[in-house]
Amino acid sequence: MSAVLLKGWKPVEGDNWTLKFEHFPESNTFAVSNSNGSIYGYSLNDLSTVPLYELKHESSVNGMMRVDSTTLVSCATDGVKVWDLRSGAKPTASFTNCKLSAFLLVAYNPHSHLVAGGTEKVSVDAEVHLWDIRKPGSDTFKSFIDSHNDDVTYLNYHPTQSQYLMSGSTDGYxxxxxLTQEDEEEALHQVINYASVHLCKFITENKISxxxxxxxLRFDNLFTSNYEDGEKPEPRDLGDVRDLWxxxxYVVDIYPGTGTGSGSGYIAFGANSVHSLTVVPFDPTSETIVMDQAVVFPNAHNEEVVRDVLVIPGTNxxxxxGEDASINLWEMPNKLPQMGKIAINDVKQLELAGSEDKDMEEPNDTKKEKRKHKSKHKHKEKKKSSRKDVKYKPY
Known part of the structure; x- marks a missing residue:
């Protein structure tokens, strides 16, 4: 099956890229981030190429995430900024660390109201910091400054268990x-040593991609108290998916679904040599894709890399x-099928450090991995990209 291109336009000109989307279904609008530091908003109602608003960082927008129907959080070399999309171009809050590091990723948890930001490597470590978005100007809620020794490339909150935050890095961890634990080492609930990380996501209640x-591509299980010592499940490693699909x-992203019943899981991948983008339905529960229902987007962004794909939930x-600086609007032959998703009607709220209610335990061998993990971090060095205004390029 093939999708049909309805419209395409370039929000930025010159040697720039369009990077990431965030969807606001309440207003039927979306935001798109760009490598020139701008964020533009557009309406899906009239498909006008005139932006509804423009937000601005000093350099490439490395990360961006929706907070609520009118709020967005983003990051760049000038830190983490929170924007009210109704009130103009100035951020309502700004956060950074004492090193004034470039922030490469942000994540937001609507249940705990905590925004997390991950930095590039400075000196020997890269850092993860958390702030309460309801308290602009407040101190950092929590920081993890010793857990990665190279650029943080991904952050993801567990969708139902708000105490869990996951980070990935080019250090391979x-x-x-x-987040209920005060001490950084004790807070390391689980450590996975794999390879330089592009993406890491909670795709179901207890599964990680x-x-x-x-x-x-690899699938792991989240540690729970159900795993006795020596009985943790083995990961499922698919190896290089370029040999399988x-x-x-290259893989653009893995989208496990919204978990609200209005969005389907899918995986998007591209091929520069044939100017192709493909979207395939993805069932996170069975860790499978439905290749016979793949949709091909011909000449998607020509020979350039596709950076993000957004299937509007409940529609085709x-x-x-992508890196041709274009936004393309497509129509698929059919809607994506509904696949397995995370139920979010029973969300476990975050309990602050010091709480006595702990219903999740780590296996005993996790502490050994923590010690090995921490030791390796103290001695491992890598070269860092000389360009500080552009996120680490995975392709």
Whole structure:
């Protein structure tokens, strides 16, 4: 099956990229971030190419995430900024660390109201910091400054258990933090040593997907108190997915679904050599894709890399953006099928450090991995990109 291109336009000109989408279904609008530091908003109602608003960082927008129907959080070399989309171009709050590091990723948890930001490597470590978005100008809620020794490339909150935050890095580690723990080492609930991390996501209540920068894909289980010592499940490693999936030269992203019943899971991947983008339905519960229902987007962004794909939930409308600086609006032949999703009607609220209510325990061998993990961090060095205004390029 093939999608049909309905419209395409370039929000930025010159040697710039369009990077990431955030959807606001309440107003039927979306935001798109760009490598020139701008964030533009557009309406899906009239499909006008005139932006509804423009927000501005000093350099490439490295990360961006919706907070609520009128609020957005983003990050760049000038820190983490919170924007009220109704009130103009000035941020309502700004956060950074004492090193004034470039922030590469942000994540937001609507249940705890905590925004997390991950930095590039400065000196020997990269850092993860958390702030309460309801308290602009307040001190950092929590910081993890010793858990990664290279750029933080991904952050993801557990969708139902608000005490868990996951980070991935080019140092090859994926860390799951228990935010109820005060001490950083004790907060390392789970450590996974894999490869330089492009993406790491909670795809179900107890499953994690990890995509590396060399396009290898692995599925792990989140540690729970059900795992006795020595009985933790083995990961499922698919290896290099370019050898498994037709027309796959790089993976754009893995989208497990919204979990609200209005969005389907899918995986998007591209092939520069044939100017192709493919979207396939993804069932996170069974860790499978439905290749016979794949949709091909021909000449998606020509020979350039596709940076993000947004399937508008409940529709057959798709947005794509990429390194040709274009936004493309597509129509698929059909809606994506409803696949397995995370139920979010029973969300476990975050309990602050010091709470006595702990219903999740780590296996005994996790502490050994923590010690090994921490020791390696203290001695491992890598070269860092000389360009500080652009996020680490995974393709």
């Amino acid at each position: 994926v860390n799951v933090y228990d 990890i995509l590396s920068h060399v396009e290898s 037709n027309r796959c030269e 409308t798709v947005l794509s953006c």
